[in-house]
Amino acid sequence: MATLGHYTSKLTGPVAQSGQCLLFLMRMISSIRFSAAQVRSVLQQIYLIGARSLVIVMICGFFVGMVLSLQAINALEQFGASDQVSLLVVKSLFRELGPVLTALLFAGRAGTSVTAEIGLMKATNQIEAMELMAIDPIQIIALPRFIASLISLPLLTAMFNALAILGSVVFSIGVMDMDAGIFWSKLQTGIYFYKDFVGGMWKSLVFGGLVGLVAVFFGYTAKPTGAGVGTATTNTVVLSSVLILVFDFIMTSFFT
Amino acid sequence: MEQAKIIKTAIRIRDLVFRRGRNTILDGISMDIQQGSIVAFMGPSGVGKTTILRLISGQLKPDEGTIEVNGQMVSRMSDRELHRFRRNIGVLLQDGALFTDLTVFENIATPLREHTDLPEPLLRRLVMSKLNAVGLGGIEDLMPHELSGGMARRVAFARAVVLDPGIMLYDEPMTGLDPIAVSTIRTLMRETNDALGLTSIVVTHNVTQMSQLVDYCYIMASAKIAGEGPPQELNSSTEPSVNQFMNGKMEGPIPFHYQTPGTPWGLLD
Numbered sequence: 001m002a003t004l005g006h007y008t009s010k011l012t013g014p015v016a017q018s019g020q021c022l023l024f025l026m027r028m029i030s031s032i033r034f035s036a037a038q039v040r041s042v043l044q045q046i047y048l049i050g051a052r053s054l055v056i057v058m059i060c061g062f063f064v065g066m067v068l069s070l071q072a073i074n075a076l077e078q079f080g081a082s083d084q085v086s087l088l089v090v091k092s093l094f095r096e097l098g099p100v101l102t103a104l105l106f107a108g109r110a111g112t113s114v115t116a117e118i119g120l121m122k123a124t125n126q127i128e129a130m131e132l133m134a135i136d137p138i139q140i141i142a143l144p145r146f147i148a149s150l151i152s153l154p155l156l157t158a159m160f161n162a163l164a165i166l167g168s169v170v171f172s173i174g175v176m177d178m179d180a181g182i183f184w185s186k187l188q189t190g191i192y193f194y195k196d197f198v199g200g201m202w203k204s205l206v207f208g209g210l211v212g213l214v215a216v217f218f219g220y221t222a223k224p225t226g227a228g229v230g231t232a233t234t235n236t237v238v239l240s241s242v243l244i245l246v247f248d249f250i251m252t253s254f255f256t
Numbered sequence: 257m258e259q260a261k262i263i264k265t266a267i268r269i270r271d272l273v274f275r276r277g278r279n280t281i282l283d284g285i286s287m288d289i290q291q292g293s294i295v296a297f298m299g300p301s302g303v304g305k306t307t308i309l310r311l312i313s314g315q316l317k318p319d320e321g322t323i324e325v326n327g328q329m330v331s332r333m334s335d336r337e338l339h340r341f342r343r344n345i346g347v348l349l350q351d352g353a354l355f356t357d358l359t360v361f362e363n364i365a366t367p368l369r370e371h372t373d374l375p376e377p378l379l380r381r382l383v384m385s386k387l388n389a390v391g392l393g394g395i396e397d398l399m400p401h402e403l404s405g406g407m408a409r410r411v412a413f414a415r416a417v418v419l420d421p422g423i424m425l426y427d428e429p430m431t432g433l434d435p436i437a438v439s440t441i442r443t444l445m446r447e448t449n450d451a452l453g454l455t456s457i458v459v460t461h462n463v464t465q466m467s468q469l470v471d472y473c474y475i476m477a478s479a480k481i482a483g484e485g486p487p488q489e490l491n492s493s494t495e496p497s498v499n500q501f502m503n504g505k506m507e508g509p510i511p512f513h514y515q516t517p518g519t520p521w522g523l524l525d
Contacts, residue, residue: 037369120356121355121356124351124353124356125349125350125351125353126353126354126355126356128315128349128353129347129349129353129355131315131342132313132315132342132345132347132349133342133347133366133367133370133415134339134340134341134342134343134367134370134371135366135367135370136339140370
């Protein structure tokens with residue numbers, strides 16, 4: 001009987017946590033006020049979690065663009081189609097690699113810092129102090145970080161894509177002596193704004209929401225100890241990464 | 257004709273029972289706390305002192321019994337009512353719990369920004385007056401990590417009283433402070449309480465610090481109130497639990513070992 005109870009709780013635990021997470025999301029949404037203070041707080045968080053992730057996203061984007069071009073040229077050369085490299089690279093970037101890789105980087109860089117920050121605030125009784133001052137910590141702490149994540153990730157994805165294209169240009173045209181006219185004309189004729197670019201941006205908006213929600217939820221529900229905050233931070237990266245890949249497949253199969 | 261002094265009860269607790277799982281933390285506690293007084297809940301660690309504070313502030317709900325603060329039934333309040341109620345209470349937590357990413361000024365200004373629409377110059381003047389009242393004028397731009405323990409506690413005190421609450425709750429306000437900082441906090445607590453006519457509750461296990469400050473003490477042991485009265489009277493109490501606690505004796509009804517249900521205590525007789 002005890003074993004049955006053990007396995008039942010193993011099964012019901014994640015379900016209950018998902019429910020708590022959704023309720024947390026509802027509480028965040030219901031605490032939106034559009035006040036000047038809230039807008040200021042969101043902008044501050046966009047700077048802290050968005051703008052400060054810019055460097056790592058740009059560096060990674062540049063090298064991803066270069067390595068994609070290298071692999072694409074090697075593969076396409078066998079079929080005499082190496083002039084299609086820009087099309088292959090940018091299509092895969094806009095549709096999949098840009099949103100997914102940026103979201104994974106964002107989960108590692110910004111998601112962890114949000115969880116650790118909120119978890120530490122909980123461990124040092126700052127959240128309790130807010131509740132006792134009749135200040136809603138979800139409105140003041142969680143919501144601005146969630147909205148900032150939602151806004152920042154699509155912008156970072158666009159930046160990642162731009163730098164990846166630059167990396168591709170540097171490698172294809174600069175290193176492999178490909179004709180610049182062919183490179184750009186293939187892009188002009190083969191890449192569609194709504195189908196390719198906007199489709200990827202929608203994905204990154206969803207990923208931004210996922211990472212933001214997971215990060216603030218795990219921070220807010222972290223055990224107020226050093227180990228508790230550490231576990232919550234790890235959980236944020238693991239769950240965010242899994243959810244990004246699962247939702248990527250779901251969105252690609254249903255909406256593309 | 258001598259004018260009769262009207263004594264008003266600020267906090268009324270009746271038959272309070274609170275359990276955590278199978279453990280009964282508080283068992284049938286009743287008390288009346290008079291307005292304008294400073295009252296201490298004292299007792300050994302883990303006896304449920306902080307739990308009472310959390311029940312009064314509405315963070316916890318009692319399993320049985322009622323808590324009435326200034327005529328409002330805290331134990332039956334909805335979340336919205338609790339939110340409104342807490343604007344009238346100030347809480348000083350054990351470690352101050354300052355917001356680490358805000359300056360001293362913003363820490364004190366946060367409750368004002370959230371609950372009032374004061375223009376910035378007036379808000380600034382109010383924050384500075386509270387900061388000056390705790391003797392820390394001029395440190396408004398420092399971050400909490402740049403403060404000593406005593407200074408941080410005084411800033412937290414200024415933040416707790418910035419909305420001029422009617423009730424102040426202190427959770428171990430002097431733990432870890434040097435003797436000068438203890439005297440400073442004690443003086444601030446007394447002066448603020450008397451000047452603003454507050455009702456203050458202090459949770460502590462430090463007998464000597466509290467006997468110089470509070471008007472009335474409740475000594476807690478084994479989930480109940482073991483003794484109550486002015487500190488001077490409790491010092492000479494013959495009640496075994498009170499006597500053991502006030503004099504710091506190891507032998508007595510308050511056990512040294514943590515008692516689990518399965519421990520065969522009879523073997524030790």
